[in-house]
Amino acid sequence: MHNADWLARSTRAVWHPCTQMQRHETFPLIPIARGEGVWLVDFDGKRYLDAVSSWWVNLFGHGHPRINAALVDQLGQLEHVMLAGFTHQPVVELSERLGALTGLGHAFYGSDGASATEIALKMSFQFWQQTGHPGKTRFIHLAHSYHGETLGALAVTDVPLFRQTYAPLLNAALSAPSPDARLAGPGEDGEAVARRAAAGLEALLAAHAGQVAALIVEPLVQGAAGMAMYHPVYLSEARRLCHQYGVHLIADEIAVGFGRTGTLFACEQAGIRADFLCLSKGITGGYLPLSCVLTTDEVYAAFYHADIRRGFLHSHSYTGNALACRAALAVLDIFAEDDILARNRGKAAEFAPLLAPLQAHPAVRHFRQQGMIWAFDVDTARGDFALAFFRDMLEQGCLVRPIGQTVYFMPPYVIEAEQMAMLVAATLRTLDALVGEGEGSALAEPAVP
Template identity: 60%
Template sequence: MNWAERSRQAVWHPCTQMKGHELAPPRAIVAADGPWLIDDQGHRILDAVSSWWVNLFGHNFAPIREAITDQLQRVDHIMLAGLTHPPVVELSERLAALTGLGHAFYASDGASATEIALKMSAHSWRNLGRPGKHRFIGLQGGYHGETVGALSVTDIPLFRESYAPLLRLSATLPSPDPRQAAPGVSAEQHLQHCIDALAAWLAQHHAETAAIILEPLVQGAAGMAMHDPAYLVAVRRLCDQYQVHWIADEIAVGFGRTGTLFAHQQAVGDDGQPVRPDFICLSKGLTGGVLPLSAVLTTDAVYQAFWDDRVAHGFLHSHSYTGNPLACRAALAVLDTFAARDAQGRDVLARNREAAERFNALVQPLNRHPRVRAHRHLGMIWAWDIDTQDPGFAARYHRAALQAGLLLRPIGHTLYVMPPYVLTEADQRHLADGLLAVLNLVLGDEPGAPPQTAQPADGLRMA
């Protein structure tokens, strides 16, 4: 029995209808190097989605590997209750210096970070004598994880409907995604409509609202929905006005994905300084995609709300692997990599800007494709909305892309790439050619489509 079949018999894969693996078994990956995955048949697959948006500098990245190896010879893991260790202290200090928020609380994944921020917000208001402030606001199309608390502020119908009896649903306000604008309404008008909707809700419900949670600039699970930084400026102003916390979910968009180290830093207030949330949730790229780790950072004011002799006023949340030393060393190696400069004096973000310019030129044929209804780009994220009525488009594209040596997972009818930051120009060309060739192949094979033969673009290696 091969690895794929053994996995199908023993492993319950995430967000997967397992019956589908009868016809499309999972690929067994036995090695990885840089942006490439190697399966058990020796096929090379370009990891164009960074293994669910986590991988920053390619697989088997030496600085992270060496940091973990060194730490493994010192302390592998200790409980963080009543104890501490150098990596978690140094990581917390450096994250505070980068964000202006401190008091890092650690967990293992993004959904746990969301749970922590929600609980911390509501509990802080309770400790301050305002127990009525325990409701939350999310945005249309927002995604913040799949635990019960995180799902309560997530607006993905498939998830919310499946587990609705378990959830305490938040208010859901309009997303500033300009694709959601009504006919004849400009992007600027739609943005103002969303700001006005938030202002109206807070005017009426601020006394019961603990926080608003949102993904700054890019709503990933909504099909890489991108919005203007001006919305974040308005969120900060309104949260200050109505005494409501702003939770910035930077889990997917942090660490350079949007072109700045953190996405919210692109929103500049009237004072000329980037606006600052009350909470920042981090995960995914925090360790470069190597080990599970998440963090929640917050303000001195929130931290002080828990400072008390009474245990019940402490933050009552824990994880066995909180602040794992190995994961913290991986995260420190990530921060070191962002701080370093190459021989040309460029840091990671500067090199990413150059890489993005090259890739933008390479995907121009895809941008002009007659079935592409909208394309967009921010930092190291690209997305294309495809004109198709086929409900199976995403699955068919995913399977065809694997055959073409590409790991791509469309969201509904949105094709996107969020690659590691280490693609060479040849890798980028392979990806750009493959995106287009696979799209032609899949669209030509749609139910009811006229017969056509779509050949791989030059240089596309079929696996």
């Protein structure tokens, strides 16, 4: 079958995520037949360079032989067993290894990033209820934060496009200033912005600490905010302030964990340990849905009791799925055996000259890089910039999905210099074609990751 056949069937039967389906009357879906490394291949044989790692999940390319082999082996042993009352080898080994890597123990599993956020928020809330602090029921998030789209996660998400419709259903959270380095005023650098934001956080904690259960942050990079990158001193200050005011720190490393920022986990660059660490996306290398929340022994102990009602009564049918855990173990093996973090540092240095023409483009603002994430903002009045850019890049065989006026690359780590050069050349052609063409649509496109 060809693209057109699958396109028609998908349009009739599938409700696609984060999408206005009417758009596909004029902007067709792309049916994908297979993946090969950094490439996605459609049913007509056209290849697309997956520069966003299929929504930030794919670490080592599509169809990685070692992850494939691990899953085939696991299929011959155990595909799934309920984790209530039972356990299995992959979930035990994965929990042990994540604990050793993070200094946190007792991993609790979910199915996706929003589930991880929900788990951490509920655990923090219940901890305070069970330790004599029933007034600590609120959460602090950063301005422009994104933590997921289930109701608890949406309550700490500050993206109007996602939360406005559901506002009556959401608990009221507190918003702290973002440390986004792009907010620098005259004479300020990224560190100064981070310290100024930390001062704003302290004022909020001083006024509300008795009501606050936790602060939740995306360490170093706020993804849906337009890849807002910030200085690690903010994390150091947030850790200090949370300790000072008796508030949990939740590190949402769903997008930035597993090497995206240059270290295995972003919090390492500030030398801190959060009270809760949320992981998902890259945890299985982009193969299977899995999320994990790791927390401290102190939090775990507050739930350890003879009374069932004091336990953490949260579950998913596929909690700790054996196949997903086995894929995650293969991912950790690849990191350890192939020295991925060092390789990524080498690639980032190798790619820097290739990206220099983008940095110098007259329409580019705030060119920035953190580990294996590159981003820049485009100075354009086009209301339809993101959609037009996405469409033009697809025609050139590149999957790049801007967030508003922010263009970013977050490719699989297996990308090579030749492929990065192709991506940069296509991006330059698209910028030249779109910027200055006119205003485009009068209705601005909302920023959608």
